[in-house]
Amino acid sequence: MMIINRNIAISETGFVFNPINGESFSVNPIGYEVISLMKENKQADEIMQYLLANYQVEPETCRKDLEDFMGMLKHHLLLEDKE
Amino acid sequence: MxxxxxxxxxxxxxxxxxxxxxxxxxxxxxxxxxxxxxxxxxxxxxxxxxxxxxxxxxxxxxxxxxxxxxxxxxxxxxxxxxxxxxxxxxxxxxxxxxxxxxxxxxxxxxxxxxxxxxLPTLKQFEERHKANLLDFGKKYHIRVPFSKIIYDPGEVQRLDKEFSFPVVVKGKFYDATIAATPEQARTCFNKTAAKWGLPVIIQEFVDGTEFNITGLGDGKGKMIAGVAMRKQYITDKGKAWGGISIQDPKILALAEKFIRATRWRGGFELELMKDKNNELYLLEINPRMPAWIYLAVGVGQNIPEALVNLALGQPVEPYKDYEVGKMFIRYSWxxxxxxxxxxxxxxxxxx
Amino acid sequence: MEKQRYERPVIKKLETGMPNKFGLRSEYVPITHIEGNSVKELLSTYGSPLFVISERTLRQTMEKARTAFTTRYPKVQFAWSYKTNYLNAVCSVFHQEGSWAEVVSGFEYDKAVALGVDPKKIIFNGPDKSQEDLKKSIGNDSLIHIDHLDEFYTIVNISDKLKKKPRVAIRVNMDTGVYPMWDRFGFNYENGQAWDAISKIMHSKKMELVGLHCHIGTFMLAPSAYAIAAGKLADLAHAIQQKFNHEIKYIDLGGGFASRNTLKGAYLPGIDSSPSFDDFAEAVTTALINGPFKTEKLPLLILETGRALVDEAGFLLGTVISNKRSSTGRRITILDAGVNILFTSFWYDHKITPAQPFTHYTEETIVYGPLCMNIDVIRENASLPLLNKGDHVVIHHVGAYNMTQWMQFITLRPQVIMIDMNDKPHIIRDKETLGNINAVEHIPEHVKTLPR
Incomplete structure (x- = not known):
């Protein structure tokens, strides 16, 4: 299973810093919420439930966008394998 | 004070x-x-x-x-x-x-x-554009290298009718390369066109020594400041890394003529070339202060200060003199x- | 508790040298309404995609152009360029505003006549005027702008047969310092072709040379080129006066004024860099007034401006079909409006704005149309707010050429509406139907039966 890299620093402004390779990112507020939930070890399903409860969005769109976002986190090497 | x-x-x-x-x-x-x-x-x-x-x-x-x-x-x-x-x-x-x-x-x-x-007026800004330099020279009787604006690669083949090699191949916004032969000119044309788009400017190559002058015009034809400099060390990007203030009456007279003729408003830098016969050519007009403007401050002409006062409509006395032989040496930190x-x-x- | 508006989560790598969101945040203002009509309601009423023409913008733009020229020159006539947009409603607005018609084919000619335009106020341009077209237009006493010598000889023949003296002008091409030089139309000025054609017309005595015409290019950003063109035509007119003691009634400078669109590869947006009508008018009228004419003998100035009059009045409304990613991780947004109806996306970076509120977060996006065809790209790179499936967008400045060059490819062309001066929408062209397309097709008997 992939989880968010523990060393990632994220601030409320949406600034994400990866100390391993020195790369910086910015996320939008909903992206900040998702990463924060991931840091609390929430699973994808739980995160989706949270989004559906708080935002006006269809489950299909939400699932697709969440998978896409996770894909981008992986692409940017912000995820790691959990042993 | x-x-x-x-x-x-x-x-x-x-x-x-x-x-x-x-x-x-x-x-x-x-x-x-x-x-x-x-x-x-x-x-x-x-x-x-x-x-x-x-x-x-x-x-x-x-x-x-x-x-x-x-x-x-x-x-x-x-x-x-x-x-x-x-x-x-x-x-x-x-x-x-x-x-x-x-x-x-x-x-x-x-x-x-x-x-x-x-700032310069829109007319001044457009007129001094690289592609318009030849017309600019004609209009204000300022010597500029012969140049041609080229859109069509076919025209590169015929350059030898109007130019003797080498020539300078210039991009619309930036970049200048010296081409020694028609073949090189063709390669340069293609590269420049690919990078900056058309047209490409082919300019007569003036062999000589480069000089620069920065100055300030009040918009009514009066020169408020003017400091000439010769580059002493040039980086691989063609930027001055060291230079020395000089006082060549011909260069100062050219800057004064430029300001008087165009009624230039604002700061500027002229890039000049002096050929073997001691003739000055105007190569480029930068419509703003150059990166080496602090040399002007250092030799006694605070051009940024004078520019702010002009912007605010304050009376500004023209600078008359500056220290010659002062150098600037850039460093990184x-x-x-x-x-x-x-x-x-x-x-x-x-x- | 009310749920919040959803926006998809995004992460953007901060790269130096890249503009961040502050560089671009205010580029987008949501356009939720067009002339008082909600985009959402228009699309639910008329379907998506949808072309919208603002009558108010048409008339206001026309007024700006007219004022720019008539305040500087005593005799000015606009002629509406049909090829730019020949929807009947659009042409009619321009005719109400006093424009003549400028047509380049028999089809356009018939369209203008059918709309009730006085044939004497139709200018017939272009290289392809058939024998029939010429007979008809000469019979109607329209203004014929000769493009080549073959046409000249055809006109000589027809005028003999009809015992009529057609009113003609010649199209002149010339070097005005712009590239490319349009030398495929008309007769060249510099090499003497134009003067040769003028002499032939004057010696033939079969037609009346009433005007001189040129059209130096398209999307011209240099008003000075029009000054050169006006000067050269004025010199020709003067030479005709000297040699033949004949007065040229009008000088037609054609069209080509740039609109406020942004050409691909341009550094500055067209809205800032395109010259205004005042800039063009100043250049043209100064050249004419300083020309060889006596004040009371100044010729009529005809302008065939199309693009600059109609582009801004046209909007294309569309809907997001899907968001996906390319193999390299780039964001892709697919709209239901493609190059089949937005031909001009081949040469402009059309401004696209969302039609609903959004945050300032953006993503670099490739905007594709819906066609199953690789070249269907609306924007190769647009920094767009985060659009959801089903969200609406407004594509701006699409009034010129799209509603004439559109293709019935794969799908049917959408409805076009015009919003009037009181903000009331009117359908001015129905959505095409399968019936429209099939109505003009025929199947040979022997291929009609399909295997069971």
Missing amino acids: KTKNKRKLTIGVTGLNAIDSPGPGIAVIRGLREATSFKTRIIGLSYESLEPGIYMHDLVDRIFQIPYPTAGTEPLLSRLEYIHEQEPLNVIIPNFDAELFSFIKLEPRLKQMGISLF DMIVDREEYEKISVMGEL
């Missing part, structure tokens, strides 16, 4: 990219900081998060990012309105060629907001910056 009654002016400055091919912003700010006729609060206006000037807190009081010129004048104006609410600006000094068009267009509206600029500052400018767009 009575310091306690001096006005305090808030001045916005762009061009904070004090890198190896530097923008003039930091040099301009140093001049403003040394002004004797006013005190300053400097608002840096940046485009990118790594412009070194953003992090030079001893020179720049506050930073705001502004939109790229490609976004158009409306987004720029609304951003400047926001900045003006936070930090009421008296003057803005834009230092990039690419942003001048937008600022010239906005000048009347900024004036209404109480922000003064001192590693600052230590906290990530939080980079984060703030990146995410919030201000610091």
Whole structure:
């Protein structure tokens, strides 16, 4: 299973810093919420439930966008394998 | 000088990219900081998060990012309105060629907001454009190298009818390469066209010594300042890394003629070439102060200060003299910056 | 508790040298209404995609152009360029505003006549005028602008047969310092072709040379080129006066004024860099007034401006079909409006704005149309707010050429509406139907039966 890299620093402004390779990112507020939930070890399903409860969005769109976002986190090497 | 009654002016400055091919912003700010006729609060206006000037807190009081010129004048104006609410600006000094068009267009509206600029007119700005240099020379009787504007690769084949080699192949905005043969000219044409688009400018190669002069015109034909310099060391990017102030009456006379004929308004730099017969050619007109403007300050002509006073409609006495034989030597300097500052400018767009 | 408006989560790498969101945030203002009509309601009423023409913008733009020229020159006539947009409603607005018609084919000619335009106020341009077209237009006493000598000889023949003296002009091409030089139309000025054609016309005595015409290019950003063109035509007119003691009634400078669109590869947006009508008018009228004419003998100035009059009045409304990613991780947004109806996206970076509120977060996006065809790209790179499936967008400045060059490819062409001066929408062209397309097709008997 992939989880968010523990060393990632994220601030409320949406600034994400990866100390391993020195790369910086910015996320939008909903992206900040998702990463924060991931840091609390929430699973994808739980995160989706949270989004559906708080935002006006269809489950299909939400699932697709969440998978896409996770894909981008992986692409940017912000995820790691959990042993 | 009575310091306690001096006005305090808030001045916005762009061009904070004090890198190896530097923008003039930091040099301009140093001049403003040394002004004797006013005190300053400097608002840096940046485009990118790594412009070194953003992090030079001893020179720049506050930073705001502004939109790229490609976004158009409306987004720029609304951003400047926001900045003006936070930090009421008296003057803005834009230092990039690419942003001048937008600022010239906005000048009347900024004036209404109480922000003064001192820029060339749109006509002056367009006329001095690289592609128009030949006409410029004809119109004002200033010697310029022969040049031709080329759109069609087929025309490159026929260059030998009008030019003797080598020639200089220039991009519409930037870049100049010397081509020794028609074959090289063809390659340069293709490369330049691919990078900067059409047209490409083919210019007569003038063999000689390069000189530069920076100055300030009051918009009515009078030269307020003028300092000539010879580059002593040139980087691989063609930028001066060291230079010395000189006083060649021919060069000063040319700058004066340029200002008188065009009624130039604002700062400028002329790039000149003196050939073997001691004839001066005007190669390029930069419609703003150059990155080496602090040399002018250092030899006694504070051009940034005079420009601000002209912008505010204050009377400015022309500088008459400057110290000859003074040098500038550029150096680079590693600052230590906290990530939080980079984060703030990146995410919030201000610091 | 009310749920919040959803926006998809995004992460953007901060790269130096890249404009961040502050560089671009105010580029987008949501356009939720067009002339008082909600985009959402228009699309639910008329379907998506949808072309919208603002009558108010048409008339206001026309007024700006007219004022720019008539305040500087005593005799000015606009002629509406049909090829730019020949929807009947659009042409009619321009005719109500006093424009003549400028047509380049028999089809356009018939369209203008059918709309009730006085044939004497139709200018017939272009290289392809058939024998029939010429007979008809000569019979109607329309203004014929000769493009080549073959046409001249055809006109000589027809005028003999009809015992009529057609009113003609010649199209002149010339070097005005712009590239490319349009030398495929008309007769060249510099090499003497134009003077040769003029002499032939004058010696033939079969037709009346009433005007001189040129059209130097398209999307011209240099008003000075029009000054050169006006000067050269004025010199020709003067030479005709000297040699033949014949007075040229009008000088037609054609069209080509740039609109406020942004050409691909341009550094500055067209909205800032395109010259205004005042800039063009100043250049043209100064050249004519300083020309060889006596004040009371100044010729009529005809302008065939199309693009600059109609582009801004046209909007294309569309809907997001899907968001996906390319193999290299780039964001892709697919709209239901493609190059089949937005031909001009081949040469402009059309401004696209969302039609609903959004945050300032953006993503670099490739905007594709819906066609199953690789070239269907609306914007190769646009920094767009985060649009959801089903969200609406407004594509700006699409009034010129799209409603004439559109293709019925794969799908049917959408409805076009015009919003009037009181903000009331009117359908001015129905959505095409399968019936429209099939109505003009025929199947040979022997291929009609399909295997069971």
